[in-house]
Amino acid sequence: MTAAHVLACLALFMLAFVVRGHTQPMLSEDIEIGLSTDTVSITSDFSGANLTIFGALDNVDPLISSQGGYDIVVILEGPRQTLTVRKKTRVLGMWINTQSMIFRDVPASYSVAMTRPPQDITEISSYETLALRPRDVRLRPLDPSETSARIQEFSTALRARKEASGLYVERVGGVEFLSRSLFRATLRLAPNVPVGTHRARAFLFRKGVFVQDTSAPLSIRKAGFEQRVFAFAYQQSFIYGVLSALLAVVTGWAGRMIFRKD
Amino acid sequence: MGIYLPIAEMSVNMVILLAMGGAVGFLSGLFGVGGGFLITPLLIFYNIPPAIAVATGANQVVASSFSGALAHFKRGTLDLKLGTMLLAGGIVGASGGIYIFAYLRRLGQLDLIISLLYVAFLGSVGGLMLVESVNAIRRSRSGGSTSLRRPGQHNWIHRLPLKMRFRTSKLFVSVIPVLGLGAIIGLLASIMGVGGGFIMVPALIYLLKVPTNVVIGTSLFQIIFVAAFTTVVHATANHTVDVVLAFLLMVGGVAGAQYGAQIGQRLRGEQLRALLAALVIAVALRLAFELFVRPQSVYSLATGAGA
Numbered sequence: 387m388t389a390a391h392v393l394a395c396l397a398l399f400m401l402a403f404v405v406r407g408h409t410q411p412m413l414s415e416d417i418e419i420g421l422s423t424d425t426v427s428i429t430s431d432f433s434g435a436n437l438t439i440f441g442a443l444d445n446v447d448p449l450i451s452s453q454g455g456y457d458i459v460v461i462l463e464g465p466r467q468t469l470t471v472r473k474k475t476r477v478l479g480m481w482i483n484t485q486s487m488i489f490r491d492v493p494a495s496y497s498v499a500m501t502r503p504p505q506d507i508t509e510i511s512s513y514e515t516l517a518l519r520p521r522d523v524r525l526r527p528l529d530p531s532e533t534s535a536r537i538q539e540f541s542t543a544l545r546a547r548k549e550a551s552g553l554y555v556e557r558v559g560g561v562e563f564l565s566r567s568l569f570r571a572t573l574r575l576a577p578n579v580p581v582g583t584h585r586a587r588a589f590l591f592r593k594g595v596f597v598q599d600t601s602a603p604l605s606i607r608k609a610g611f612e613q614r615v616f617a618f619a620y621q622q623s624f625i626y627g628v629l630s631a632l633l634a635v636v637t638g639w640a641g642r643m644i645f646r647k648d
Numbered sequence: 649m650g651i652y653l654p655i656a657e658m659s660v661n662m663v664i665l666l667a668m669g670g671a672v673g674f675l676s677g678l679f680g681v682g683g684g685f686l687i688t689p690l691l692i693f694y695n696i697p698p699a700i701a702v703a704t705g706a707n708q709v710v711a712s713s714f715s716g717a718l719a720h721f722k723r724g725t726l727d728l729k730l731g732t733m734l735l736a737g738g739i740v741g742a743s744g745g746i747y748i749f750a751y752l753r754r755l756g757q758l759d760l761i762i763s764l765l766y767v768a769f770l771g772s773v774g775g776l777m778l779v780e781s782v783n784a785i786r787r788s789r790s791g792g793s794t795s796l797r798r799p800g801q802h803n804w805i806h807r808l809p810l811k812m813r814f815r816t817s818k819l820f821v822s823v824i825p826v827l828g829l830g831a832i833i834g835l836l837a838s839i840m841g842v843g844g845g846f847i848m849v850p851a852l853i854y855l856l857k858v859p860t861n862v863v864i865g866t867s868l869f870q871i872i873f874v875a876a877f878t879t880v881v882h883a884t885a886n887h888t889v890d891v892v893l894a895f896l897l898m899v900g901g902v903a904g905a906q907y908g909a910q911i912g913q914r915l916r917g918e919q920l921r922a923l924l925a926a927l928v929i930a931v932a933l934r935l936a937f938e939l940f941v942r943p944q945s946v947y948s949l950a951t952g953a954g955a
Contacts, residue, residue, distance in 0.1 A: 429652065430651055430892075431652070432652045434659065469949055470950045474946040474947075474948070479940055480760075481942065483756045483757060486756060547945065547947055611654075615891060616654045616655065619891075620887055623884045624884045626891070627881070627889060628880055630883060631876040633891065635711070635872075637895070637902055638714030641715050642718050642719065645902065645903050
């Protein structure tokens with residue numbers, strides 16, 4: 387890009403800004419997010435990571451901003467999958483899986499970051515309407531004839547297990563304003579983060595009222611050696627198995643050569 | 649030091665896994681067993697999904713049993729003919745086991761069956777071995793013979809037809825119990841991720857009356873192939889072999905095994921059997937405890953739509 391080109395772009399941008407600012411002064415706020423990368427690679431030394439998402443607000447009202455009236459909730463939602471929840475009960479003194487419920491389109495992970503404690507941002511009911519927090523994630527059983535009491539029991543259990551494994555998390559203060567219109571969200575990727583296409587979503591609130599949201603996709607995938615092993619294990623599983631067994635034979639033989647004591 | 653396992657899809661501590669492999673390898677070298685019955689429960693305690701623990705355990709057993717069998721082959725304490733017959737039965741049993749494994753996994757009862765089998769087999773085998781070896785230790789203290797083999801003593805097994813001569817074992821016995829034993833071991837191997845040495849060794853000694861010095865080598869020989877077969881089939885049918893995990897365990901395992909074998913040669917047979925029995929019972933108790941004590945959460949999650 388030449389210098390002239392850059393200047394031209396800049397001029398256009400300024401012009402757009404000025405025109406918008408002048409002709410429609412009461413435009414509502416706009417939220418944009420940008421991911422520094424659209425792919426996170428998991429390599430052999432991966433043990434969880436922090437994902438930083440930058441974002442900007444347009445048409446910020448300086449008065450509301452100086453009062454701290456803007457709040458942002460950023461969500462990173464994992465790929466959706468079918469999930470079975472099983473329940474153990476006591477049979478003959480032993481704890482055995484006896485009941486289960488299958489849910490469809492369950493986010494494999496759900497990580498939420500927000501500017502302030504949830505009750506300070508907006509009403510509990512608007513979290514529910516927007517399905518923002520892990521506890522509000524909508525869970526639908528595969529079998530629609532399930533009773534609501536059972537759905538309630540198993541969906542609560544599902545969320546609790548996801549929270550216990552660190553896949554459903556909520557981080558107050560995970561979103562910080564860098565300036566009046568720039569913000570940064572830091573989300574934690576767990577060591578067992580599911581691979582696949584995740585979606586980052588950002589929700590803007592002004593004085594407790596939801597204004598706008600935006601989203602961007604993020605692909606999390608295994609890279610390098612891990613990816614090759616995984617692909618090999620699934621695509622040529624027989625050869626993979628044979629090679630695994632041969633590796634064991636070679637290791638056993640080498641170990642004997644190196645360590646033998648007799 | 650963390651390392652990401654490509655099939656288990658989780659990050660684990662490399663040092664812990666190497667140490668785990670080393671400790672199990674030491675014990676397997678000491679007692680002449682593959683160590684699968686220790687490695688699979690240990691992996692499950694370390695939060696590796698049971699299906700992956702079983703299949704990967706089988707893979708690591710290949711390494712430890714190959715290493716051990718080599719030593720016995722050089723010493724001439726390996727009956728190739730008996731091992732091959734056991735193996736023939738083993739392959740049949742293992743094939744059946746793989747289907748049962750996949751079926752139980754779909755049913756959501758795999759973990760339960762694995763635990764139950766472990767408790768039942770480890771508990772009974774360990775108990776029998778403990779009684780026998782303690783008696784043998786008592787006899788040797790009072791100056792009697794400690795040999796398990798008393799010529800002229802025959803049980804019902806020796807009256808079965810289709811007899812075959814096994815020279816190295818100095819044995820003339822029907823192939824039916826040999827094939828049957830191999831099949832049972834193969835079945836358990838594929839469901840439990842074990843080589844089956846802890847069942848094979850006492851069965852060869854007590855049921856078939858194979859001389860003790862040949863038993864371990866022969867058992868290890870057949871375990872190599874049954875475990876290798878199990879590994880290949882699990883990899884093909886269930887995609888549950890994590891080669892990175894298996895390799896870490898193997899490296900620790902083969903190193904530990906050589907030291908274990910060295911120490912094992914200094915101990916007396918009945919002392920070794922008593923120690924192995926105690927270890928087996930300890931693992932069984934630990935698993936039984938899990939089964940009967942209320943779990944931290946009665947709920948568990950599994951991806952996909954199991955019943």
